[in-house]
Amino acid sequence: MPSNTPVINDAELLEAARVSKAWPFEEARKIVERLEKEGAAADRVVLFETGYGPSGLPHIGTFGEVARTTMVRHAFETLAPGVKTRLLCFSDDMDGLRKVPTNVPNQEMLANYINMPLTKVPDPFGTHPSFGEHNNARLRAFLDSYGFQYEFASSTDYYKSGRFDATLLKVLEKFDAIMDIMLPSLREERASTYSPILPVSPRTGHVLLVPLVSRNVEKGTVSYEEPDTGEIVEVPVTGGHCKLQWKADWAMRWAALKVDYEMAGKDLIDSVKLASRICRTLGVNPPEGFNYELFLDQEGKKISKSKGNGLSIEDWLRYASPESLQLFMYQAPRTGKRLYFDVIPKNVDEYLSFLTAYPKQAVKERLGNPAWHIHAGNPPTEELPISFSLLLNLASASHSEDKDVLWGFIRSYAPDATPERFPRLDHMVGYAINYFHDFVKPSKVYRAPSEIEKIALADLAEALERAEPQTSAEELQNIVYEIGKTHGFENLRDWFRALYEILLGEAQGPRFGSFIALYGVKETVSLIRRALAGEDLSRG
The missing domain is CATH 1.10.10.350 (Arc Repressor Mutant, subunit A)
Structure with missing residues (x-):
């Protein structure tokens, strides 16, 4: 249903945005200050980035990072009207497969491809040329279904096309300085073999975790001892012949692409600090950003792509609307939250409450309303006659899993309500039936x-x-x-x-x-x- 909420005047919107305490505006103001310090040109494009490691299937945490970054991006565009922005969703698909995920088929087959770049590992699902491309496609399809405005980038493409070559040569030049940053953070055993530059073996195709024998800055090459054969092999650091260790890779990407903003999980605070130091060593200021808390499964453990614990994206959308998922991402990002099925009903009803309240609010209140951020400043106007929790209890009391039966009760309560007039409510009836069948009824x-x-x-x-x-x-x-x-x-x-x-x-x-x-x-x-x-x- 289209919004008929009175349009906010541009001047009062900008004034309210400048003082809003909503966290996306707090983040956006950091980017505004960054541009002011830089003395940015009028045609400056602000680059937002999110990262994805396709060693496992996309999970809700992956989606959450894109959703939250999109909220910050829109808040920035409100604070700095006319400044162009881009959102790059970057997949580290050239990384080597280090372990076999537990939530995919054909695991025995995958075990034969340990250390191969993810875009060289066969797809265990049999639908794409590689495992990396399968997971990339899963992520893109989901982001597209939400209507996110983003550009997708593949690490494999960027390395092999030469887009990183100039910065990779800079990494080679600053190798000793980068080692000085990294070595104190490593255990003694790891430090003895560590190299920020990982050769890709011409013989096996593996991304090798080996120390370097020598480096030649003038030629732009590194040499290493080939495992098993003992042969000394020299390879260029450019053109996809080498891959950086991930902290150095992260910093190199920031420097090469001039990233302005990227957020990360709380577990990566130390990694962000190290990558920021490396980025400065490469002559570029690291991006702005903040650290969000991690999602936990029903046992209080961190959710993981490889384990597949916690809720999947598909799980949530079986029981609730996409907007309720975005609300879950918006609320208290710096607080650890349990991500399990029983949080869904509360988020559905809270989303509807915020949506109902929005038209009645003053400008400053609207910019603090999650609905404003979920709908990029234009929430739909829709006030539903009943809540999701009531629908669940209606299904529970009637023991009915028939939408027509539930709509019969709804029309008795609200005679003017129809699926055509309230399509959101019709979706909720379907969600309630699914949730009742899978969770309420058995318990x-x-x-x-x-x-x-x-x-x-x-x-x-x-x-x-x-x-x-x-x-x-x-x-x-x-x-x-x-x-x-x-x-x-x-x-x-x-x-x-x-x-x-x-x-x-x-x-x-x-x-x-x-x-x-x-x-x-x-x-x-x-x-x-x-x-x-x-x-x-x-x-x-």
Whole structure:
């Protein structure tokens, strides 16, 4: 549904952006200051970069970095109207395969290609010329489906085409200075064989982790001892004949491409510092950026591409909207967050709340509203009649996985609601059915009411039967409250928890008056009567 929210005046938008405390604006102001210190020319293009290591399938963390960087990019464009920007999604697909991911097929085959560049490793899925190209395609397809504006770059292409050659020769020239930066950060055993320049063996094609025997700055070559044969081999550092170790590679890329902004996970703080020092050694200021906290799986462990733990991108989109995923990325990026299925419903409803609040807010408040950043300053205007949590409880109480059945309840509650008028709500019905089927239904545990609860439930059923057909959700909630108070529930949370556990088989639920209004007064009375009769509510 197109936005009809009043357009913000450019001048007041710029003024609000300059003082906004929303984190994308705080980041964007760092880039503005960078350009001011530089005395940048009018035609200066600001380059944002994100990195991807295609040694494993793309995961939500990969998407999160692009989504967050896009938010900073838009905030910068708001602060600096007219300044051109680019977002480069760079894949380190020339890196050697160091271990076999556990979440892909044909692992025995992949084990034969350890140390080969990822673009030379066969695709275990059999759909692309190489494993690197398969993973690159997966990432691009997903980013394209979101409508991200970006350019994709392949490390293999950049190395082999010569785009990095001038900077690679600079790395060779500054080899000793780079070693001085790196060696103190390494364990003694690793330091004894470390080289920031990794030759690609002409014999095996492997990206070799070997020390260099000699370097020739004038010729632009390095020499090494070929494993197994002991032969001394000389190769150019240019043209894809060598690949840099990743910290040096990161710095070289920043320097070669003149990257202005790149964020990274908290686990890479020390790596950012080292790469920044190397970048300065190469004569270029490192990019601006910040360190975000890591996503954790259900056990509190860092999510990993190779392990495939935590939620996949596809998982989230089976149960919730893309916008709710972007909200998860926007919220508190410097706070570690558990990324598991049970965080989804909350993010869906919070997204809808932010969307509903946006048109009523002043300019400064709007720029702090996540919906502004998720929708690049133009959130749609749409206020839905029910929440996602209510839909989940409707599916739970009705035991229905039929969209038409759920829409029947919705139309009884909101007669003007139709799938055509509320397409977002129609999508939510589908998400709710999927979530109910996969998570709610298998974990539902009903309990029998205690004697006190039986009396309270019987009185509640009678009170609801006396209610007028058009009784509002708020009035129904008051009826439930009064029954709880009358029957001595000192803490009304205990009364509502009893309703959820006895009638819905869950420990918590929605505002109960809203649930009654949606599910239907008669249907709720029937549910209570069945519980009092000892029927098995898990059968629907």
